[in-house]
Amino acid sequence: MKIGIDIDEVLFGYVEAYCKFYNETHKTKFSPNEFHSYSFWEIVGGTREDILKSVHEFHKTKHFLETKPVEGSICAIKNIKKGNVLFLVSSRQDNLFDDTTKWILEHFPKTFSGLYLTNYFTNDASCRTKNEISVKLGLDILIEDQPHYALECASDKCTVILLDKPWNKNFNAKNVIRAKDWKEAEKIIGTLPKS
Numbered sequence: 126m127k128i129g130i131d132i133d134e135v136l137f138g139y140v141e142a143y144c145k146f147y148n149e150t151h152k153t154k155f156s157p158n159e160f161h162s163y164s165f166w167e168i169v170g171g172t173r174e175d176i177l178k179s180v181h182e183f184h185k186t187k188h189f190l191e192t193k194p195v196e197g198s199i200c201a202i203k204n205i206k207k208g209n210v211l212f213l214v215s216s217r218q219d220n221l222f223d224d225t226t227k228w229i230l231e232h233f234p235k236t237f238s239g240l241y242l243t244n245y246f247t248n249d250a251s252c253r254t255k256n257e258i259s260v261k262l263g264l265d266i267l268i269e270d271q272p273h274y275a276l277e278c279a280s281d282k283c284t285v286i287l288l289d290k291p292w293n294k295n296f297n298a299k300n301v302i303r304a305k306d307w308k309e310a311e312k313i314i315g316t317l318p319k320s
């Protein structure tokens with residue numbers, strides 16, 4: 126099967142690393158558990174523009190490159206790699222392509238057949254949707270944490286496995302299967318019919 130894997134919060138512990146960076150630069154004491162929403166301004170305050178600026182700063186720091194993989198992801202990815210073709214599908218911007226590649230090669234060497242970025246947060250013509258990429262690649266499964274991407278990509282052809290996160294609590298949709306962690310996601314993949 127062809128399986129698409131999202132990066133942030135699926136492989137890459139973005140919130141935890143960003144929280145650490147934010148606390149260091151603002152002398153605050155937020156805990157990653159307080160990030161119940163991916164609209165970070167709802168947690169730390171300020172405007173969306175403030176957060177976008179801060180996120181771009183974060184991407185230039187060691188906190189970003191030294192971010193740890195999500196718990197259970199390394200082992201699960203190793204297992205699901207057997208007999209399947211894995212692609213990375215992320216909403217990251219094109220300017221993060223090199224750093225993303227570097228981080229992936231460090232933690233998941235020789236694993237993925239391609240890295241596809243939607244270039245979200247840019248309004249130019251190079252902005253793509255996850256669904257466009259998913260359809261182009263012919264994905265059978267997408268592993269995701271954001272409900273709007275799950276909804277966009279789930280179809281009779283593509284099952285979305287949605288990893289439990291505070292920002293997707295109570296979300297359910299047709300062709301979306303929820304998984305509480307990577308172990309459960311791996312089990313679900315084993316039960317899906319091979320295409």
Ligand SMILES: [Mg+2]
Pocket residue numbers: 131132133134135269270271
């Ligand atoms: Mg994500």
